[in-house]
Amino acid sequence: xxxxxxxxxxxxxxxxxxxxxxxxxxxxxxxxxxxxxxxxxxxxxxxxxxxxxxxxxxxxxxxxxxxxxxxxxxxxxxxxxxxxxxxxxxxxxxxxxxxxxxxxxxxxxxxxxxxxxxxxxxxxxxxxxxxxxxxxxxxxxxxxxxxxxxxxxxxxxxxxxxxxxxxxxxxxxxxxxxxxxxxxxxxxxxxxxxxxxxxxxxxxxxxxxxxxxxxxxxxxxxxxxxxxxxxxxxxxxxxxxxxxxxxxxxxxxxxxxxxxxxxxxxxxxxxxxxxxxxxxxxxxxxxxxxxxxxxxxxxxxxxxxxxxxxxxxxxxxxxxxxxxxxxxxxxxxxxxxxxxxxxxxxxxxxxxxxxxxxxxxxxxxxxxxxxxxxxxxxxxxxxxxxxxxxxxxxxxxxxxxxxxxxxxxxxxxxxxxxxxxxxxxxxxxxxxxxxxxxxxxxxxxxxxxxxxxxxxx
Amino acid sequence: xxxxxxxxxxxxxxxxxxxxxxxxxxxxxxxxxxxxxxxxxxxxxxxxxxxxxxxxxxxxxxxxxxxxx
Amino acid sequence: xxxxxxxxxxxxxxxxxxxxxxxxxxxxxxxxxxxxxxxxxxxxxxxxxxxxxxxxxxxxxxxxxxxxxxxxxxxxxxxxxxxxxxxxxxxxxxxxxxxxxxxxxxxxxxxxxxxxxxxxxxxxxxxxxxxxxxxxxxxxxxxxxxxxxxxxxxxxxxxxxxxxxxxxxxxxxxxxxxxxxxxxxxxxxxxxxxxxxxxxxxxxxxxxxxxxxxxxxxxxxxxxxxxxxxxxxxxxxxxxxxxxxxxxxxxxxxxxxxxxxxxxxxxxxxxxxxxxxxxxxxxxxxxxxxxxxxxxxxxxxxxxxxxxxxxxxxxxxxxxxxxxxxxxxxxxxxxxxxxxxxxxxxxxxxxxxxxxxxxxxxxxxxxxxxxxxxxxxxxxxxxxxxxxxxxxxxxxxx
Numbered sequence: 001x002x003x004x005x006x007x008x009x010x011x012x013x014x015x016x017x018x019x020x021x022x023x024x025x026x027x028x029x030x031x032x033x034x035x036x037x038x039x040x041x042x043x044x045x046x047x048x049x050x051x052x053x054x055x056x057x058x059x060x061x062x063x064x065x066x067x068x069x070x071x072x073x074x075x076x077x078x079x080x081x082x083x084x085x086x087x088x089x090x091x092x093x094x095x096x097x098x099x100x101x102x103x104x105x106x107x108x109x110x111x112x113x114x115x116x117x118x119x120x121x122x123x124x125x126x127x128x129x130x131x132x133x134x135x136x137x138x139x140x141x142x143x144x145x146x147x148x149x150x151x152x153x154x155x156x157x158x159x160x161x162x163x164x165x166x167x168x169x170x171x172x173x174x175x176x177x178x179x180x181x182x183x184x185x186x187x188x189x190x191x192x193x194x195x196x197x198x199x200x201x202x203x204x205x206x207x208x209x210x211x212x213x214x215x216x217x218x219x220x221x222x223x224x225x226x227x228x229x230x231x232x233x234x235x236x237x238x239x240x241x242x243x244x245x246x247x248x249x250x251x252x253x254x255x256x257x258x259x260x261x262x263x264x265x266x267x268x269x270x271x272x273x274x275x276x277x278x279x280x281x282x283x284x285x286x287x288x289x290x291x292x293x294x295x296x297x298x299x300x301x302x303x304x305x306x307x308x309x310x311x312x313x314x315x316x317x318x319x320x321x322x323x324x325x326x327x328x329x330x331x332x333x334x335x336x337x338x339x340x341x342x343x344x345x346x347x348x349x350x351x352x353x354x355x356x357x358x359x360x361x362x363x364x365x366x367x368x369x370x371x372x373x374x375x376x377x378x379x380x381x382x383x384x385x386x387x388x389x390x391x392x393x394x395x396x397x398x399x400x401x402x403x404x405x406x407x408x409x410x411x412x413x414x415x416x417x418x419x420x421x422x423x424x425x426x427x428x429x430x431x432x433x434x435x436x437x438x439x440x441x442x443x444x445x446x447x448x449x450x451x452x453x454x455x456x457x
Numbered sequence: 458x459x460x461x462x463x464x465x466x467x468x469x470x471x472x473x474x475x476x477x478x479x480x481x482x483x484x485x486x487x488x489x490x491x492x493x494x495x496x497x498x499x500x501x502x503x504x505x506x507x508x509x510x511x512x513x514x515x516x517x518x519x520x521x522x523x524x525x526x
Numbered sequence: 527x528x529x530x531x532x533x534x535x536x537x538x539x540x541x542x543x544x545x546x547x548x549x550x551x552x553x554x555x556x557x558x559x560x561x562x563x564x565x566x567x568x569x570x571x572x573x574x575x576x577x578x579x580x581x582x583x584x585x586x587x588x589x590x591x592x593x594x595x596x597x598x599x600x601x602x603x604x605x606x607x608x609x610x611x612x613x614x615x616x617x618x619x620x621x622x623x624x625x626x627x628x629x630x631x632x633x634x635x636x637x638x639x640x641x642x643x644x645x646x647x648x649x650x651x652x653x654x655x656x657x658x659x660x661x662x663x664x665x666x667x668x669x670x671x672x673x674x675x676x677x678x679x680x681x682x683x684x685x686x687x688x689x690x691x692x693x694x695x696x697x698x699x700x701x702x703x704x705x706x707x708x709x710x711x712x713x714x715x716x717x718x719x720x721x722x723x724x725x726x727x728x729x730x731x732x733x734x735x736x737x738x739x740x741x742x743x744x745x746x747x748x749x750x751x752x753x754x755x756x757x758x759x760x761x762x763x764x765x766x767x768x769x770x771x772x773x774x775x776x777x778x779x780x781x782x783x784x785x786x787x788x789x790x791x792x793x794x795x796x797x798x799x800x801x802x803x804x805x806x807x808x809x810x811x812x813x814x815x816x817x818x819x820x821x822x823x824x825x826x827x828x829x830x831x832x833x834x835x836x837x838x839x840x841x842x843x844x845x846x847x848x849x850x851x852x853x854x855x856x857x858x859x860x861x862x863x864x865x866x867x868x869x870x871x872x873x874x875x876x877x878x879x880x881x882x883x884x885x886x887x888x889x890x891x892x893x894x895x896x897x898x899x900x901x902x903x904x905x906x907x908x909x910x911x912x913x914x915x916x917x918x919x920x921x922x923x924x
Binding site: 470471472474475476477478482483485486502504505508509511512513 | 799800803868
Binding site for chain 1: 575576579580581582584586606607608611819820821823832871872
């Protein structure tokens with residue numbers, strides 16, 4: 001059995017981070033069969049996080065972010081080719097051009113795309129961008145380098161905030177509109193969103209919360225000139241970036257009979273996809289942003305993540321399981337972790353901050369812009385976010401993994417008085433925001449579990 | 458050659474910035490930015506930085522060449 | 527032998543040449559082993575890293591329940607956040623990123639030149655003491671240059687340094703008011719005074735070194751007090767002085783004990799950075815660190831009481847088979863080498879990048895000559911200290 005699994009035909013759909021790391025891992029695990037990777041973008045796998053940071057700052061070229069290989073996985077790369085469908089009975093991937101691709105085992109790693117501005121005519125105006133691909137970054141970086149009078153960023157999530165930060169660092173005027181009460185609130189909750197808002201404003205961002213953009217305006221030549229806001233005001237700008245979160249690339253699976261929907265493709269802890277009857281498949285695996293997977297630390301609810309680290313970790317587990325017989329398969333149990341660099345702050349998160357009812361600042365202070373915030377749900381630690389205190393994150397990760405009691409035990413030398421006072425985590429319903437969390441629980445009652453538990457004593 | 462840093466692992470020790478300051482930079486106190494396309498004359502320094510990383514988060518390697526199979 | 531005397535046996539001078547079997551015994555008995563004197567010893571990798579990242583573990587000797595009431599504020603190495611962070615950040619300003627990112631990189635040429643001069647100075651001699659002739663003078667030259675200390679004063683602070691290292695060593699069961707401690711205290715005061723005087727001479731006349739940067743800082747909020755300057759510059763001078771010498775010496779010793787690996791490095795100098803990391807794992811100059819819990823802390827089934835003394839055996843963690851494959855093998859091609867040679871967490875060695883460049887340069891220059899070299903004494907005579915462990919002399923025949 002083991003011998004068969006190391007041979008045969010494996011197809012990976014998706015040629016980004018998860019697809020590349022899965023291909024490498026398959027070879028590291030001794031897979032000697034044929035390996036084909038299909039990607040709809042024409043480029044070899046490239047890294048996306050620098051696109052909203054170094055690239056917009058003009059410190060790195062958009063073409064420079066190609067991902068290094070750990071080893072050459074000896075892949076037949078089908079780049080610039082879109083997968084259009086899946087025939088799970090005939091075991092074939094249908095392609096936009098040419099012959100269907102037969103497989104013995106399939107890994108789906110199609111990821112997400114930027115959610116476009118909802119009005120297609122307005123979205124097509126010259127100067128209106130989203131930021132996800134190399135082409136997006138090339139166009140946007142060019143416009144920023146040309147010195148626009150004002151940039152409008154719609155959405156105060158991580159991407160929107162990083163874009164605004166880069167604009168300010170380049171000395172460009174920038175307006176951020178956010179439908180919710182503050183930036184990052186959907187991902188980090190109330191307290192840190194107030195810090196985020198202060199950082200925006202201290203750095204000269206024209207931050208407008210509780211406001212939506214109702215229309216984008218263009219001139220006769222089709223160039224973006226400004227926007228109408230829901231408070232009746234009108235804004236003039238030369239560049240607009242819609243940072244409205246991500247859409248999962250699952251449309252091509254509409255007829256495939258898999259448990260695929262707007263929140264991704266459901267899979268088990270071993271990365272095997274579920275079909276629409278909730279039966280686990282044995283030859284279709286899922287990894288990266290397009291997956292939804294159960295996590296024991298978060299009530300076995302299905303997690304949807306848009307995190308770099310998860311793409312790597314899950315791809316490796318999926319690859320291992322694709323070439324390993326049942327008893328040797330591993331679960332994907334890595335804790336969600338992400339980072340963002342904006343306005344000179346390094347924000348790192350572990351666990352699921354939205355899976356919380358209370359928070360405390362366990363180390364440091366908001367005033368110093370250096371702190372560790374710990375999130376709890378029903379008396380246990382479920383997440384932690386550090387601001388310029390990344391070396392502490394490992395400790396809190398251990399607390400989450402061991403379901404340690406919340407609030408965390410005292411003793412830290414830099415524990416502030418505020419650590420005595422857990423406060424509501426104040427995570428709003430994502431429906432009311434321009435941005436979503438980059439980690440979401442998508443099981444039963446996914447986004448509403450905000451019963452505040454009063455502190456004992 | 459290309460470099461990528463697993464910033465999920467990075468804890469901001471900045472050892473790479475000391476050893477290859479032309480490629481790696483701190484943004485604020487601990488955020489790390491870097492030039493993913495390593496110029497040839499910086500390769501030796503980046504190799505040193507990768508070896509020195511206290512959390513082994515730096516990967517230096519060739520980019521995929523889709524035609525070079 | 528019972529595990530509760532392990533710290534005593536590890537620190538016993540007779541164990542200096544090879545403490546590693548005792549570390550194996552410690553891991554076997556561990557992860558956390560209480561000692562007869564009431565202290566705790568930890569020797570397993572995962573527990574050590576967990577404790578080094580635990581904000582409830584203090585590096586400040588004043589946190590001890592048996593603290594002698596000494597009120598002096600120690601240097602940042604023995605302070606906790608937030609004060610540790612403030613002082614480490616301030617002292618980092620003229621040394622490293624974000625304010626001086628190119629400082630250490632900019633010393634490469636000078637380090638290479640000094641290395642060349644030392645090697646040239648050996649001439650045709652066939653017998654060399656690697657410590658006195660090479661591994662000691664190089665880091666001393668570098669740290670003096672960096673801080674702005676005249677080299678001709680070196681004999682003075684070598685004495686102070688010896689006294690300070692002896693006083694700071696781990697000595698189980700000994701109380702803290704011995705002759706050795708008083709001598710260390712006198713050395714610390716004298717050295718601090720010396721450095722403050724030197725710095726004062728640079729006020730208004732900066733000479734491009736760190737002492738000049740400290741006294742000429744224009745922003746009052748970023749200035750060190752004279753006491754802070756004394757404490758922290760003593761730390762930098764001692765640390766820059768006492769650890770890299772052991773790293774280089776251990777490197778020569780280890781390579782001469784592993785001729786196959788020496789040969790490999792001679793053929794492929796590109797392995798040198800990884801080889802230095804492997805040395806830091808295999809023979810770390812800093813073998814142990816001390817910590818004090820600020821609350822009762824449960825770890826691996828043991829409760830360590832608040833205020834007790836905890837010794838983290840970094841060198842033992844580096845040999846933990848639960849973390850490193852074949853840990854007692856010296857393998858310069860080892861991947862995934864996340865060693866504890868420089869510690870981990872907020873106190874990770876401040877001078878690590880400098881030590882790395884010095885060790886790579888020194889060993890890189892010496893390796894071509896080591897092919898026909900032999901150790902004249904194996905094991906070599908060791909220095910007294912258990913915590914900062916290294917040979918006193920390393921006589922080699924070329």
